[in-house]
Amino acid sequence: MPKTSTSFWTEKFRRTVERDREKQTQLESAGWRVLTVWECELKSDPEALLDMLKNQLLTAAPRP
Numbered sequence: 001m002p003k004t005s006t007s008f009w010t011e012k013f014r015r016t017v018e019r020d021r022e023k024q025t026q027l028e029s030a031g032w033r034v035l036t037v038w039e040c041e042l043k044s045d046p047e048a049l050l051d052m053l054k055n056q057l058l059t060a061a062p063r064p
Helices: 006-029 039-044 046-058
Strands: none
């Protein structure tokens, strides 16, 4: 979180999370499986993230 304009960024982050949650629900209702990748995951441990994504893709249930 930026150290300046914290109230602005806090509210912006809250709205983004809320919007993402709504979009995820819509996609899942349409039969999609949603995986969220955060930038911090890419930076902190890209290999672990890649392993998780591979695992998710390989164990995906077939779509109807």
